Amino acid sequence: MILEHAVLPVVPGRExxxxxxxxxxRTLIAQISGFRGLELRRSLETPEHYxxxxRWETVEDxxxxxxxxxxxxxxxxxxxxxxxPFPVVEHFVAVAEVSDPGPRG
Structure with a gap:
């Protein structure tokens, strides 16, 4: 799986x-072969940044x-x-991953 990453700098006031x-x-991208899901998150420190x-099967998708x-x-x-300005888009492959194991104690 490939992870596409982009910080989207939205014009202030248009969030x-x-x-x-x-x-x-998001309904448009979901129609594409190889699309496996997405997340959009807003910055707490810089609210105009998202x-x-x-997630894609391949970069070519x-x-x-x-x-x-x-x-x-x-x-x-x-x-x-x-x-x-226009965002820079990069693609990443997994090197390591850690998941929350659940309650501790």
């Missing part, structure tokens, strides 16, 4: 509008499948106006 648009856009994590699709055109139309 609520962005969240509404993202709610619509962390987007998308994102870079070719999604970005070459009609759904990406809709995604772009819904979201790209909110970014300043």
């Amino acid at each position: 609520a509008e962005f969240e509404v648009a993202f709610d619509r856009a 962390l987007l994590l998308v 994102h870079t070719e499948g999604f970005r070459g699709s009609p759904q990406y055109q809709g995604w772009r139309e819904l979201l790209h106006e909110f970014y300043s």
Whole structure:
């Protein structure tokens, strides 16, 4: 599995509008082959920054499948106006993972 990472710098004052648009856009990305889920989180320290994590089967599912699709055109139309500057997107593979083992004691 590949984890896509992007910090989305939303224009200050447009956060609520962005969240509404993202709610619509997430249905588009979910239609793509190889899509395995996403998380969108808002920064506590810098509220106009959002962390987007998308799980893909392969890098190509994102870079070719999604970005070459009609759904990406809709995604772009819904979201790209909110970014300043445009986010940097990177892809990561797992090296180590630790899960919470549950109650201790």
